[in-house]
Amino acid sequence: MKKRIAAVTSSYRLLNQKNHASNRILHHHRRFNANFNQVIRSSSTSEARFSSQGVTHHCGPVPLKHFLASCRWDLQKSSLIHMQNMPIIQQRNFGSVASTIVQRNPLFSTINHDDIIYFEKILGVKNVIQDDEELQPANTDWMHKYKGSSKLMLQPENTDELSQILKYCNSRCLAVVPQGGNTGLVGGSVPVFDEVIINTRRMNRIISFDKVSGVLVCDAGCILENLISFLDKQGFIMPLDLGAKGSCQIGGNVSTNAGGLRLVRYGSLHGTVLDFLRIMLAVDAFSSLEVVLANGNVIDMLGTLRKDNTGYDLKHLFIGSEGSLGIITKVSILTPAKLSAVNIAFLACQDYISCQKLLFQAKRRLGEILSAFEFLDAQAMNLVLQHLDGVRNPLPSAIYNFYVLIETTGSNESSDKEKLEAFLLHAMENGLVSDGALAQDMNQASSFWHIREGVPEALMKAGAVYKYDLSLPVEKMYDLVEEIRIRLGAAANVVGYGHLGDGNLHLNVSTPQYDDTILAQIEPFVYEWTSRHHGSISAEHGLGLMKAEKIYYSKSSGTVQLMASIKKLLDPSGILNPYKVIPPSLLS
Secondary structure: OOOOOOOOHHHHHHHHHHHOOOOOOOOOOOOOOOOOOOOOEOOEOOOOOOOOOOOOOOOOOOOHHHOOOOOOEEEOOEEEOOOOOOOOOOEEOOOOOOOOOEEOOOOOOOOOHHHHHHHHHHHOHHHEEOOHHHHHHHHEOOOOOOEOOOOOEEOOOOHHHHHHHHHHHHHHOOOEEEEOOOOOOOOOOOOOOOOEEEEOOOOOOEEEEEOOOOEEEEEOOOEHHHHHHHHHHHOEOOOOOOOOOOOOEHHHHHHOOOOOOOHHHHOOHHHHEOOOOEEEOOOOOOOOOEEEOOOOOEEEOOOOOOOOOOOOOOHHHHOOOOOOOOEEEEEEEEOOEOOOEEEEEEEEEOOHHHHHHHHHHHHHHOHHHEEEEEEEEHHHHHHHHHHOOOOOOOOOOOOOOEEEEEEEEEOOHHHHHHHHHHHHHHHHHOOOOOEEEEOOOHHHHHHHHHHHHOHHHHHHHHOEEEEEEEEOOHHHHHHHHHHHHHHHHHHOEEEEEEEHHHOEEEEEEEEOOOOHHHHHHHOOHHHHHHHHOOOEOOOOOOOOOOOHHHHHHOOOHHHHHHHHHHHHHHOOOOOEOOOOOOOHHHHO
8 A cells, every 4th residue: 555645636725725724744644634713514513713733743844735645634523534051962052041952963973982093094193183172172162152062173184084084974973063263153163062073274275376367276274364465475365354364264254155344345255256165075086176065975166267157056055054064175266456556544423324324425436446344333442442452543532433444445546546535525524524544554554454353352352242243224234233222221332333335233242241131132132123124133154053043033934944955955964063054943
């Protein structure tokens, strides 16, 4: 990203004429204060006073003619700166009185000595994990909300090993749970009881990359951040970016159809993943994309072609299936070229309506260069500032009700700057932006993103948290946050943030500890409210164990029955990630 963002001279001249302002530059964030002697705006009766000091530079005054890049308009309410139960083997209750008790399927076998001997022959002793200390983190989800009791974790290195494992487990009726980075939030990547954990961390090769087509083929166990770094060196980017990128694996991302921070620009993995899934149906073990079915067979659906209309597009069955239909082993992803002009703005809004209007104007005025539009409320901002080390508020003058992070990505620097500056000036003049900052370099850009991406970590540090990942009409999203806040009162800190650009709300209820009384106030209300407003109870986190029985809030009975039929067809014994996604009652 360029260090500076050029000003549109005519715009600043016009603004200067209107405000009768003199100017200096503030060095670090380069703030441009335009406080008027008397300003009467149609949207506000507040008075703003012009500072006799104008804009101040740390090293002394600088004439306006030298003001090339960063600027800040600061009206009292409108400024702009250049510049987130131990397991019971027979049955478990994860949550509260509102939760459904899950019973262990009595048809599943338990591990014996012969099983261990078999797996050691395939993987070697060191990749057959039985040590309780090593199993503990694999049995526990990231939120410490779900805890299994698996006595065995297997670490295959390639498709052939994984195929042999599943073929054997299927013959023995040993239930398995696929696990990647274990960063899921709905209990989908940990055992419910004593399922065998199959961890894909050793399946981490980048197999090929075609610079002409931008197609990347890699193992499912590749860590997302490593793929991002690899592609960056090649002049490309991953179309997927998540706060958990340092730990999550691409196979898990695809299995949950993770949305991420730039879905508004690049779409979901249903669009960016090519015909890749090598779903184990025992075809050529060296083909590209793979998925292993429950019986150990490998289906080769991999292709690097953009267009292929030969029969059913089966890969979509496995994207978002959370390992319940097959275990993804290789992925082929279409990656966009890295563009040179990237700008990031961190803005403040007084109300949610302003956020909505800002989104509308961003889509209209920024068009194809808009790559991210994120929002967080004051509660989320406060948590980040309180619980994350080294985080600084880019807008320290006040805590505002809402914050918006906007990213633009394009190839024409001057054109992109013109668009962004015109958009920001329009937003300011129309009272949509109360304060704001534009990043001048990569460090500032990273610090802005760290605020948004740091919200989940801050919530974890604050105590217990009930997390809900919902897709809702944009105009209704924050209504739910406010209604939950009214229901719970002072008993909890209700936080709202998420991907406003694609209507994805992350509703979080933070409490000192988990409390069934509080949960009973949240559920099933949150699901009923979402269903009533034609939303989805899972926008990008999946259903896992947490929401398997809640699927009917978003899907019709007929649709769920069809899903169960597909599950029974591909996994007749039900060994793949049992108790997840589909209500267990339909599969018994």
